[in-house]
Amino acid sequence: MERKVKVAIIQMGMSDSIETNLEKATRKIDEAAKIGAKIIALPELFTTPYFPQDEKTEKDFPEEIPGKTTELLSKSAKENQIILVAGSIYEKAGNKQYNTSVVVDESGKILGKYRKMHIPHDPNFYEQCYFEKGDLGYQIFKTKYGNIGVLICYDQWFPEAARALALMGADIIFYPTAIGTVKGVEQKEGDWQHAWETVQIGHGIANCIHIAPINRVGTEKEMDFFGGSFISGPFGKILAHAGNKEEVLIGECDFSENQFVRDGWRFFKERRPETYKKLLEK
Secondary structure: OOOEEEEEEEEOOOOOOHHHHHHHHHHHHHHHHHOOOOEEEOOOOOOOOOHHHOOOOOOOOOEOOOOHHHHHHHHHHHHHOOEEEOOOEEEEEOOEEEEEEEEEOOOOOEEEEEEOOOOOOEOOEOHHHOOOOOOOOOOEEEOOOOEEEEOOHHHHHOHHHHHHHHHOOOOEEEEEOOOEEEOOOOOOOOOHHHHHHHHHHHHHHHHOOEEEEEOOEEEEOOEEEEOOOEEEOOOOOEEEEOOOOOEEEEEEEEOHHHHHHHHHHOOOOOOOHHHOHHHHOO
């Protein structure tokens, strides 16, 4: 049985104003819903500039969840009758902060949240100065269209995270992202965008699931965010691919194809978990 659904990912650039970014995001959610999208996703830290370029910021960006942003997004999801993967938000939780994604259903109800597990710490990506490592585990959000998994940006380089979500029953993994090239930094190891795209398509193939990375665009200080958001199917077919400008990208996903590929290639049936003990050794 076909399980088709239109998925939209919103590739956008951000300003220093949370209010302006939220207004743009909700406007683009409306736009995506009007052309038939039933699941809509936003980028990482979509309410703010990418402040972790600096080890310190004077801006007061952290906010509680639920809070003002999630209230607005819940209203938007309900009005448009869509499932919303709310990118990620700089979450304040007591005396700790996290990089957190929220998923909202068509009634406006928050289904839950996922806190980014793998936190990078490199020049221009000083995220450990801001975010704790996620403490909620990997999450599956069950919706009327399918089971949604969310991983955030740096998580996308870790095959274990994608496999965990696939084993938990994910039909699609969304990867809200903020990645680009850094001025003055040579890509000695190879093309960053090509590697970023290839590794995520590989996760989709290895796990026989759909993949949807959502990047930002534009130049912020020393970084040029290259966009390139895409949606791929369970054997690596690109269903939709964005350029390097703002764009509402639509792809039609058939989640029944996941099981078809899984049955044919037997990647799960022939797994040998008893041989994988090295994965748990430091």
